[in-house]
Amino acid sequence: MATLKRLWADNTLAYGVWSGLDDPIAAEIIGRSGFDFVVVDLQHGFADMASAPALMNALEHTPSIPVIRVPWNTPDLLMRALDLGAGAVIVPLVSTAAEARRAADACRYAPAGNRSWGPLWTTARRTLVDVAEGDEKATCIAMIETAEGFANIDEIVRVDGLHAIYVGPNDLALSLGFGRVRYPESPELQAVIERIVDAAHEAGIAVGVDCNGTAEIGHWRDYGVDFVISHTDTTLLLESSEAAARAARD
Template sequence: MRMTTLKQVLTADTLAYGVWSGLDDPIAAEITGRSGFDFVVVDLQHGFASMASAPAIMNALEHTPSAPVIRVPWNTPDLLMRALDLGAEGVIVPMVSTAAEARQAVTACRYAPAGNRSWGPLWTTARRHLVDVAEGDEKATCIAMIETAEGYANIDEIVRVEGLTAVYVGPNDLALSMGFGRVRFPESPDLQNVIERIVDVAHAGGIAVGVDCNGTPEIGHWRDYGVDFVISHTDTTLLVESSEAAARAARG
């Protein structure tokens, strides 16, 4: 049993580190979950896995020290409820652009009367550990991605949605939506200013905030700026980079 919940990890005083799980393979997920990251995000939006293959992947992550998270393909109650039923401690919800959309996501993560999540324990029943309603509501972590110009314009209202644990900045879509083009923040002072304002507003609103990083070099800036968590790598890029490095070393 994990002694620290995802919500505790994201709201601690130290930076939390996450990794994307994009491969549709439980063994790869378990290896990633044992590699030292605080949490692993199974990416059902852009990864190879699907809702059909997610149960085996989530079961594999259950046996690792890393907290299991799912990025759902879209902000619909059925996907959010299903992700939590499969064992995700948290859900990352893409393209949240308004307070109403954030509220919809939060509501799907809470049982009645606080929300509309349907009771369906699945893994907790199979593992002989039935989570009660209060524990389920407390554990479920709802993270809204801010990655549109509309989401940026509405950030002050979004962070005030009761029950929202964190916001997470997706710089790629955010840059495109803001009209900056396909750039990362080190190449665009305008994008950097936008992201830093999101961080400031989130902290002023009393919720955690994370930034998606393109590998290790970008982490330092956001660590120094005071963000609460980052996701900096994917299992696919880690496999590519380590394989290529091993092949180069083997050839001398």
């Protein structure tokens, strides 16, 4: 089974998409569209932890790696996401090494961490994994999107058990006082993101950047990031529908 860790180990840039619609059929369709991984967004999407099982079940039948962005950095949410079958969890608004450590510990079984043993789908499907396999699969990704997180980046990236950093440019720009800008419009923001990428790679962990469509991917691919998330299912549906409507009228 493909995992983000294996893609990164092979120096393969992983391409992801946000799943924000609370619909298993939409999740399965997006999971079959060719992206390496699909992130069920429980922070800014329509789904929540109650509807996540159906979405994860739908993604189980696709080639894409299922990922969950939890709404907050608490052990119960992280453990639940992994139990539901997430190959990775994205943890928002990580600002200190202590917060990164709390997330990493929740993603590993004892004695390395404090994840509670409670497989769900694995038991029902009679594919129970052992502890070592569970730890190997689980991937902990911390989002850096605050001024405090940027200030503490050198300590955060060296937390044991943290596998990757993901840069959230929107909140990061707001937190740093740059306003609502994207990196192509702000050399200052671009320099900050590049500093985060460099820090992660110096520490030997993967790093990704949130991109606003395909136009922003090229710069970060050339800069050497390990993964990008460039689209959402909602925008893809809207844009393709608008294009079809225009074509029909033309």
